[in-house]
Amino acid sequence: xxELFDFFIRNSKWFVYAFFIxxxxxxxxxxxxxxxxxxLTSANSVTSTVYELSNNVTSYFNLRxxxxxxxxxxxxxxxxxxxxxxSLQRFIEKNYADTLVIDPEVDHFDFIVAHVIxxxxxxxxxxxxxxxxxxxxxKAELGVIDQNGVVGIVSVVGRKNAxxxxxxxxxxxxxxxxxxxDNFGSLVWDGNDPxxxxxxxxxxHTTYTPGDTIVTSGYSAVFPPGLPVGIxxxxxxxxxxNFFTLKIRLFADxxxxxxxxxxxxxxxxxxxxxxxxxxxxxKKTTRQ
Amino acid sequence: xSKTAIILTALFLVLVPAQAVxxxxxxxxxxxxxxxxxxxxxxxxxxxSTNWSITIGFAAGLAVDIFSDTPGMNALxxxxxxxxxxxxxxxxxxYDDDLLGLRPGISTxxxxxxxxxxxxxxxxxxxxxxxxEAFQFFNIKLLLERTIxxxxxTFIIIYAIDSLSFKRS
Numbered sequence: 086x087x088e089l090f091d092f093f094i095r096n097s098k099w100f101v102y103a104f105f106i107x108x109x110x111x112x113x114x115x116x117x118x119x120x121x122x123x124x125l126t127s128a129n130s131v132t133s134t135v136y137e138l139s140n141n142v143t144s145y146f147n148l149r150x151x152x153x154x155x156x157x158x159x160x161x162x163x164x165x166x167x168x169x170x171x172s173l174q175r176f177i178e179k180n181y182a183d184t185l186v187i188d189p190e191v192d193h194f195d196f197i198v199a200h201v202i203x204x205x206x207x208x209x210x211x212x213x214x215x216x217x218x219x220x221x222x223x224k225a226e227l228g229v230i231d232q233n234g235v236v237g238i239v240s241v242v243g244r245k246n247a248x249x250x251x252x253x254x255x256x257x258x259x260x261x262x263x264x265x266x267d268n269f270g271s272l273v274w275d276g277n278d279p280x281x282x283x284x285x286x287x288x289x290h291t292t293y294t295p296g297d298t299i300v301t302s303g304y305s306a307v308f309p310p311g312l313p314v315g316i317x318x319x320x321x322x323x324x325x326x327n328f329f330t331l332k333i334r335l336f337a338d339x340x341x342x343x344x345x346x347x348x349x350x351x352x353x354x355x356x357x358x359x360x361x362x363x364x365x366x367x368k369k370t371t372r373q
Numbered sequence: 374x375s376k377t378a379i380i381l382t383a384l385f386l387v388l389v390p391a392q393a394v395x396x397x398x399x400x401x402x403x404x405x406x407x408x409x410x411x412x413x414x415x416x417x418x419x420x421x422s423t424n425w426s427i428t429i430g431f432a433a434g435l436a437v438d439i440f441s442d443t444p445g446m447n448a449l450x451x452x453x454x455x456x457x458x459x460x461x462x463x464x465x466x467x468y469d470d471d472l473l474g475l476r477p478g479i480s481t482x483x484x485x486x487x488x489x490x491x492x493x494x495x496x497x498x499x500x501x502x503x504x505x506e507a508f509q510f511f512n513i514k515l516l517l518e519r520t521i522x523x524x525x526x527t528f529i530i531i532y533a534i535d536s537l538s539f540k541r542s
Contacts, residue, residue, distance in 0.1 A: 091542070095425055098427065098456070102423075102456045105427055105430075106452055108431070108445075109434070109445045109448040112435075112448065113448075115473070130441055132440050135390050135393060139394040139395075
């Protein structure tokens with residue numbers, strides 16, 4: 086018995102060594118990675134504390150790279166947002182164009198839906214910029230309306246954009262009439278308030294009541310007749326001899342223009358040609 | 374002896390977390406991994422019984438394994454290294470020196486012998502660890518590269534640490 090003990094003690098290092106080797110190999114060849122005891126993995130409290138402490142320091146080292154990555158990602162997302170917003174805009178415009186109620190009278194007028202990309206209301210001469218240009222069929226001297234009423238007339242056309250003379254521009258005079266009456270006047274902005282304009286040169290005998298609707302007269306090729314422009318606010322102050330002036334509240338909200346339509350007149354050329362013809366005829370007759 | 378125990382405990386408490394936090398992330402050229410914590414085993418006093426050194430080696434290896442989620446790998450290699458410690462030591466030193474019971478170092482062993490001892494230990498350890506790793510995907514070229522370059526890298530760092538502690542004492 087004593088010899089046995091002696092043997093164990095003398096060779097104890099071999100037994101200890103074998104024991105640890107067996108334990109190590111059991112750990113090493115443990116087949117299922119999900120069945121480790123939690124204290125034998127880096128998820129235990131001591132190791133996670135050490136790692137957290139070191140991470141408190143090292144997490145600052147990569148901030149520059151992380152920031153760059155985030156910026157790059159941010160830019161990509163922003164681009165995506167813009168793309169999505171554009172396609173959404175397209176669908177809104179399409180939907181808007183489809184649901185638009187068009188008077189049968191204005192059949193020979195077509196509409197190009199455009200989006201306002203720049204607009205001013207505070208300057209004495211205001212202009213609007215649209216995101217449609219000659220590539221989309223926009224030409225100069227086309228009328229622009231929105232869902233509420235008349236907005237302005239296209240003045241300059243680029244390939245992708247067009248500039249519109251806003252109704253809030255004294256350069257623009259719009260031939261208008263009171264609805265259900267044939268007396269017409271000329272609408273012009275007085276430069277004060279973006280919600281109101283003046284209807285000038287109305288014949289003295291015109292009958293009206295405040296609240297009557299003002300519509301386009303249709304005397305020019307720019308707008309079809311009967312498009313709403315505004316309502317009469319109050320009595321005109323400026324009584325001339327034969328004409329008087331009314332204050333009009335404009336339907337179009339120039340402070341919040343979004344989608345507008347450009348009115349294209351299919352017969353505009355023809356109309357212009359006829360008018361030209363008349364003029365030359367007149368000249369001829371006078372000469373004769 | 375108690376002073377040695379304190380030094381060993383301190384070394385354990387410093388080297389194991391340092392290995393986990395710093396040296397495990399110091400992989401050079403994707404092949405050279407410094408396994409610095411084996412300095413603990415290398416510097417065990419010569420007279421310490423093999424049983425103790427095996428136990429300490431196993432504990433250190435297991436602790437590093439727990440940190441780096443490689444269960445058993447370092448424990449197995451460290452146990453073996455601790456077991457081979459005395460034979461390797463006596464490759465370069467005579468048995469007479471054992472009586473002093475000193476920790477291996479330049480001052481106790483002399484420059485050349487200590488270098489050879491340390492290099493042998495580091496090489497054995499790196500070879501073992503990367504061979505155990507190679508159980509999973511065997512690639513002899515990669516195994517040799519990792520062993521050789523890790524040995525060199527580990528040796529340099531351990532020598533640096535050793536010269537620091539040597540100067541302080």
